Amino acid sequence: MANVKLVLLVLLLCSIFNYNEACPSECQCSEASEITCDSIDALPSSSELFDSHSQITSVSILNSRSITEIPADYFNDLAMLTTITLSDNGLTTLNLSSFKYLPKLSSIDLSDNPIDCNTDIAWLNTWLAASDGNQVTGLCSSGESVSDYLGTPDAANLLKFTFKQENFEIQEASEVLKIIVERDKDFNNDVRAKVVSELHGVTDEQFQVLNKLLTIKRDYNREDIRIQIQDDDIVNLEERKVKLTLVPESLTALGKSAALVILDDEVSSTPHGGVSANTTSTPKDDDEPGGSAVWIIIVIIIIIIVVVAVVAVILWTKKSKAQSSTTPAGQQAAYSAVQGEGDKKVYNATTEEIA
The missing domain is CATH 3.80.10.10 (Ribonuclease Inhibitor)
Structure with a gap:
């Protein structure tokens, strides 16, 4: 001791x-x-x-x-x-x-x-x-x-940073999601704020802020916070919460906080509230339910269209040849091309049909 x-x-x-x-x-x-x-x-x-x-x-x-x-x-x-x-x-x-x-x-x-x-x-x-x-x-x-x-x-002259929405329900996802931040005044210079996150029931690995330093350009009044939430493949019945706080660079600006609740994919189907998916996010696997079936249907439709088009071309071609052979010009062309007895029989038969 x-x-x-x-x-x-x-x-x-x-x-x-x-x-x-x-x-x-x-x-x-x-x-x-x-x-x-x-x-x-x-x-x-x-x-x-x-x-x-x-x-x-x-x-x-x-x-x-x-x-x-x-x-x-x-x-x-x-x-x-x-x-x-x-x-x-x-x-x-x-x-x-x-x-x-x-x-x-x-x-x-x-x-x-x-x-x-x-x-x-x-x-x-x-x-x-x-x-x-x-x-x-x-x-x-x-x-x-x-x-x-x-x-x-x-x-x-007090600049205020605000969230487009102050409360969010977000499902686990592999995409990059965007939360909109706005400022309430126009300024002649860029304004900056840091994004500070307080995690409750969620790890740093699962919840990531991809742009912790936010800059709103002088010609714009809004910017996006990009976050990524990884699915941990574990069913979580308890709410996992994140508090996002904007800390302005300047003492003459006022920050704001927003509350996020992360929902498990297996528990709720609530859509992203006030959060949009980034169009450049990671593509989903082809074997995702519903994804491959759509592609199969599209391929089948394309094949049917191609087959119908080919059959239509063939029928149109045969009909055109038949019409061409029944005209006098067609008869003369057929006669000029006739060689031998067998061919003459064909010509005679054609002549009889015309008569």
Whole structure:
């Protein structure tokens, strides 16, 4: 028992050591998913700070007057991040491009920064309108509070991603299926969102999103999520559910979720609700029930048509020859071609029939 406790203690110490080893030396990283960088000369690179801490919930960068801006893409793809504290630095502005794919961010603290309150930070008003729980604190360099400068949150510029349908029943299939995603506004640039799936009772191998990064082009207002569901050949009576969530790239866009229920082919014949099959999907086997019978019927019909056509041509040809031989010109031609007694008999017989 003592040996087991010793092993567990060693593993715990190693995990703590490795966790702190991945943290930049000028910062502190806790196992409670918090990172604090206090009184630093320069920002650590985004990869250095976050690559080993993708599940962090809080980031604090404090008391560093040499930090005057946050680089583009710095806070990127941190799914659990809720709080960013940037107090007592030298920030004069805050760019939207610094924040991407942050679905749970709800608090930005800009206290004690010489923020220039102008149109460069107007995007924060749209972000505040995305959720009642979003908040930004701090003062402008003029002494006015940032929230007062931004005014009442206005959703006029808030982009919304929506599903064409929010609830789906999908049967197991080998085809690539498409779920339609729309946006509610026209923009002069492409907009992007990530597709995040939560699986319940279904494996990653059976349910696959083929295009997890969705881009809606500037000239279009819709795009398709392509999914593939493999039939596991097992009869499943219990519902298997998938939650699809759109996580926008921009903080000024709002995502949406849709619920999918996967039905077993052997249990229900419900058609794809709001889901269309891709025309380039994998062809079905020839021995699928009903498939080969259709082809056999088609082949039989073609053969019958060909036979009827051939018989019709033969009958028409015989009739034409018979009519040709009963005319005077035909008689003369037959007579000129007659050679020998046997042929003459044929001619005489023809002459008698005409008479």
